[in-house]
Amino acid sequence: MKKIILYSLLSLALFGLPFIAYTSEEYVGAAKCKVCHIKIFKSWSETKHATAFDVLRPGVQADVKKRAGLDPGKDYTNDSSCIQCHTTGNTTMFPGVQCEACHGPGKNYSNVAIMNKSKWNTDPEGQRKCAIAAGLIVHPEEKTCTACHNEKSPTYTPFDFKARYNQVKHPQQ
Ligand code: HEC
Numbered sequence: 001m002k003k004i005i006l007y008s009l010l011s012l013a014l015f016g017l018p019f020i021a022y023t024s025e026e027y028v029g030a031a032k033c034k035v036c037h038i039k040i041f042k043s044w045s046e047t048k049h050a051t052a053f054d055v056l057r058p059g060v061q062a063d064v065k066k067r068a069g070l071d072p073g074k075d076y077t078n079d080s081s082c083i084q085c086h087t088t089g090n091t092t093m094f095p096g097v098q099c100e101a102c103h104g105p106g107k108n109y110s111n112v113a114i115m116n117k118s119k120w121n122t123d124p125e126g127q128r129k130c131a132i133a134a135g136l137i138v139h140p141e142e143k144t145c146t147a148c149h150n151e152k153s154p155t156y157t158p159f160d161f162k163a164r165y166n167q168v169k170h171p172q173q
Pocket residue numbers: 028029030032033034035036037099100103105106110111112115116117120128136137138173
């Protein structure tokens with residue numbers, strides 16, 4: 001409990017509203033989703049979201065960093081002002097922009113009782129409702145993206161939600 005309060009205060013202090021509701025303890029990580037969503041996992045692995053943590057390492061994307069007024073030689077992997085947007089759930093345990101950054105923290109919806117193939121086949125609407133009640137986001141809204149794609153990003157470029165949405169949609173599993 002203490003830990004949860006601490007995390008909440010920390011996230012409140014550092015990031016403001018969008019991050020308050022979740023603590024890193026509610027995230028399970030992409031490896032868990034991979035077990036059942038292997039094709040989507042593979043296509044996601046090839047996106048920049050998957051490797052978004054690596055750009056914080058010294059020497060990586062040096063030109064981009066210079067242009068943004070950052071120090072290309074600096075190691076930013078422990079810098080809390082960077083990891084909030086370059087990890088999932090604000091923890092280096094889950095580096096990069098993983099599934100749950102868009103689909104919601106998975107602790108309560110990623111179990112077989114909810115994400116169950118045969119139940120889903122029999123009653124897709126009912127099962128989807130259960131999953132959503134447990135925190136799943138099926139269609140991410142603009143505010144999910146703009147929690148990171150905003151002017152606080154040192155390399156910010158204007159964010160066209162519709163165009164970008166189509167870039168991150170993955171093929172059927
Ligand atoms: C135990 C296997 C399993 C795990 C683990 C799992 N899923 Fe699923 N998921 C399913 C099944 C089965 C469906 C039903 C639809 C289908 O067959 O694709 C589904 C559906 C979904 C849907 C689509 C819902 C819809 O309306 O069509 C999303 C989004 C999703 N999962 C995301 C995730 C994410 C993110 C994780 C990890 C946090 C995850 N899943 C973990 C099996 C799983």
